[in-house]
Amino acid sequence: MNEPVKAEEELFDVTIIGGGPAGMYAAFYAGMRDMKVKLIEGKGELGGFLHTYPEKMIWDVGGIPPIRCEALIAQLAGQAATFAPALAFNQRVDELQQRDDGTFVLVSDTGERHWSRTIIIAVGRGITEMQRLEVEGADRYELANLYYTVQELNVFRGRNVLISGGGNSAVDWALELADVAAQVTVVHRSGQFRALERNVAAMRERTKVLAPYRVVQLHGGEEEIRQVTVAHMESGASERIDVDAVIVNHGYKSSYGSLVHWGLDAGEYGLYVSERAETSLPGIFAAGDCAAYGSKVRLIAGAFADAVLAVNSAKRYLEPDAPGMAEVSSHNERFKERNKQLHRKR
Numbered sequence: 035m036n037e038p039v040k041a042e043e044e045l046f047d048v049t050i051i052g053g054g055p056a057g058m059y060a061a062f063y064a065g066m067r068d069m070k071v072k073l074i075e076g077k078g079e080l081g082g083f084l085h086t087y088p089e090k091m092i093w094d095v096g097g098i099p100p101i102r103c104e105a106l107i108a109q110l111a112g113q114a115a116t117f118a119p120a121l122a123f124n125q126r127v128d129e130l131q132q133r134d135d136g137t138f139v140l141v142s143d144t145g146e147r148h149w150s151r152t153i154i155i156a157v158g159r160g161i162t163e164m165q166r167l168e169v170e171g172a173d174r175y176e177l178a179n180l181y182y183t184v185q186e187l188n189v190f191r192g193r194n195v196l197i198s199g200g201g202n203s204a205v206d207w208a209l210e211l212a213d214v215a216a217q218v219t220v221v222h223r224s225g226q227f228r229a230l231e232r233n234v235a236a237m238r239e240r241t242k243v244l245a246p247y248r249v250v251q252l253h254g255g256e257e258e259i260r261q262v263t264v265a266h267m268e269s270g271a272s273e274r275i276d277v278d279a280v281i282v283n284h285g286y287k288s289s290y291g292s293l294v295h296w297g298l299d300a301g302e303y304g305l306y307v308s309e310r311a312e313t314s315l316p317g318i319f320a321a322g323d324c325a326a327y328g329s330k331v332r333l334i335a336g337a338f339a340d341a342v343l344a345v346n347s348a349k350r351y352l353e354p355d356a357p358g359m360a361e362v363s364s365h366n367e368r369f370k371e372r373n374k375q376l377h378r379k380r
């Protein structure tokens with residue numbers, strides 16, 4: 035703490051923690067504001083929470099026709115790369131230090147250090163992991179026919195699919211796969227499903243529902259699950275079901291890790307921010323699902339708006355006389371050459 039900045043320590047104007055929609059859009063917008071940007075992501079790729087529903091169609095992002103979520107991730111990542119920000123992957127930012135000159139040092143779980151003049155926290159729900167199936171040996175089938183997300187419906191065409199779970203996503207999958215798979219069996223440990231009533235009713239009509247049941251054993255060779263034993267939650271009575279694929283949708287667990295000890299004002303819904311996306315610590319801003327304020331919109335569109343606010347505030351923190359926002363893109367000189375190329379391509 036408090037060592038002077040050394041020559042080899044590359045100092046960024048803004049370091050964004052988190053590569054979901056908020057972080058990606060902040061990286062783009064900070065580039066529009068001529069800031070030197072770094073983005074650090076805990077996982078191995080950009081996209082954030084969108085990776086939990088890659089095959090879903092997204093309709094509610096302004097100006098974009100219905101788009102598969104994985105395609106939206108690719109477009110957002112492409113836009114984030116416009117001004118070539120520095121990217122660091124597979125690093126969960128854990129520690130925050132501030133030096134006497136006001137600059138920050140972020141330390142990640144790998145021990146790597148990052149130097150920055152401002153910080154935008156865009157960590158969404160924190161580092162999220164799908165809840166694994168708690169059955170002995172389940173992990174060895176993860177590269178074969180045990181799935182935690184559905185990337186491609188066709189993979190299940192004509193197959194016997196068992197879905198374990200009882201939330202919205204499990205019910206959605208059951209309904210979508212009912213048209214594609216040979217047979218869908220839904221196993222849920224409670225008699226109550228946490229999903230829209232009409233969807234649950236449709237699922238009961240079109241699939242085989244075993245509730246309250248749970249998966250107790252997977253049977254197969256070294257490579258694939260061939261059968262699943264399920265047991266009634268109360269009586270313990272069990273049955274063995276032939277399967278070609280098992281989809282587990284037990285929700286996810288998420289954690290903010292050490293970030294909660296940074297001394298930022300926070301509550302049940304995230305980090306409290308001002309209308310300018312300022313957290314309680316000067317020089318640190320927050321955007322996206324992790325930011326909490328009165329009219330917060332926890333959608334991709336809301337993440338974009340937060341990102342703009344956070345970047346503008348970071349810029350003004352560094353340069354109090356800078357304009358309140360970037361030059362609009364339609365008249366922004368920065369795009370002049372690129373616009374020429376785009377017009378030529380038409």
Ligand SMILES: Cc1cc2nc3c(=O)[nH]c(=O)nc-3n(C[C@H](O)[C@H](O)[C@H](O)COP(=O)(O)OP(=O)(O)OC[C@H]3O[C@@H](n4cnc5c(N)ncnc54)[C@H](O)[C@@H]3O)c2cc1C
Nearest residue numbers: 052054055056076082083126127157158160322323333334
């Ligand atoms: C089932 C479901 C469906 C949805 N459908 C829609 C929809 O149709 N339309 C819509 O607009 N919105 C939808 N949403 C909401 C949307 O997904 C979120 O609003 C959006 O993902 C928030 O983006 P974010 O960047 O704030 O956070 P996230 O997408 O959660 O990204 C945060 C990123 O930060 C990283 N991170 C966390 N902690 C650290 C750390 N310490 N160090 C480094 N990296 C870290 C994470 O790995 C993650 O990549 C849906 C949400 C759910 C749950």
